[in-house]
Amino acid sequence: MSEQEKIFNQIVKDYSERLWWHVRRFVNSHEDADDLLQEIFLKVWAALPSFRGESQLFTWVWRIATNETLNHLRKEKVRAALRFSSLDTEMEHRIQTDPYFKGTDVERELAKAVLKLPEKQRQVFIMRWWDDLSYEEISAITGTSVGALKASYHIAQEKIRAAVSESPF
Amino acid sequence: MTKKSDISTPEGYFEDLQQRLNAIPAAAPAREPSKVRRFAPYLAYAASLALLVAVGNFILRKSTTPAVAEDPYWDYIAYLSDALDPDGYWEDYPEQEASLSNEDIVNFLLAENVSLEQLVSYEEGY
Numbered sequence A: 001m002s003e004q005e006k007i008f009n010q011i012v013k014d015y016s017e018r019l020w021w022h023v024r025r026f027v028n029s030h031e032d033a034d035d036l037l038q039e040i041f042l043k044v045w046a047a048l049p050s051f052r053g054e055s056q057l058f059t060w061v062w063r064i065a066t067n068e069t070l071n072h073l074r075k076e077k078v079r080a081a082l083r084f085s086s087l088d089t090e091m092e093h094r095i096q097t098d099p100y101f102k103g104t105d106v107e108r109e110l111a112k113a114v115l116k117l118p119e120k121q122r123q124v125f126i127m128r129w130w131d132d133l134s135y136e137e138i139s140a141i142t143g144t145s146v147g148a149l150k151a152s153y154h155i156a157q158e159k160i161r162a163a164v165s166e167s168p169f
Numbered sequence B: 001m002t003k004k005s006d007i008s009t010p011e012g013y014f015e016d017l018q019q020r021l022n023a024i025p026a027a028a029p030a031r032e033p034s035k036v037r038r039f040a041p042y043l044a045y046a047a048s049l050a051l052l053v054a055v056g057n058f059i060l061r062k063s064t065t066p067a068v069a070e071d072p073y074w075d076y077i078a079y080l081s082d083a084l085d086p087d088g089y090w091e092d093y094p095e096q097e098a099s100l101s102n103e104d105i106v107n108f109l110l111a112e113n114v115s116l117e118q119l120v121s122y123e124e125g126y
Helices: A003-027 A030-050 A057-082 A087-097 A105-115 A119-130 A135-142 A146-163 B013-022 B035-064 B072-084 B086-091 B094-099 B102-111 B116-124
Strands: none
Touching (some): A003 A030, A003 A057, A003 B013, A030 A057, A030 B013, A057 A087, A057 A119, A057 A135, A087 A105, A105 A119, A119 A135, A119 A146, A135 A146, B102 B116
16 A cells, blocks of 8 residues: 555545535535545545645645535536526425435524525635634634634624524524 | 515435535536646746846946947947047147147248238238
């Protein structure tokens, strides 16, 4: 086994499960998260020789995953528009009919409220609330300042409080 | 509200996922970084050096030589302005003008058989 393969297998071991949850929260579909994770790790494998250690491996992998996920959602949005539909409506339907969703009605409301957030606020909320990343980690991944992230997260919380009948915070 | 209890996964899903992900290297061999990418830092240094030399050369030439000196157009304009300048033209013959006195002119006219009466009448304005 080459050195590169060893590093790759270590990345898979350390991050695949956490990344799956990260992606799953964005796409709201088990199958899409599974497909997307394959794509993400293909990218990680292809880009591994050019990884220079300027950022932490964790940050680098997480950045690839987040960018791929957001690109995937943008493509989905275009596809939905071509079907004369909207991605938000389709996502709400996914949450409503998701066979893997085992939560309460409030948790379902929360998932739907997150859908309605603007992209940056949604990104920060998912990474902070569900992925349990620190502001410093999110800042390193997204390239946004900690102050701006805190402000975005605060606004996102306020919007969710207003949209959900029982506050999760 | 616990954060991850709302979504479930099939039994043994993450073990299966890891196995599939670990199979990626066998299915997609790693690409070596391209030669351009490998030599990119050196190319950047060389390009910076070339730019520095070019800028330095330009500044040096600009500060030591008038911009119009080597331009044939301006040489031609200078030639024309010299040729059309009446003062400039006469300044080319100062010695000849100074050597012709009134006496020389009178002597020349007398030698040409012009009479003194005629010379006086010219002088008086006839």
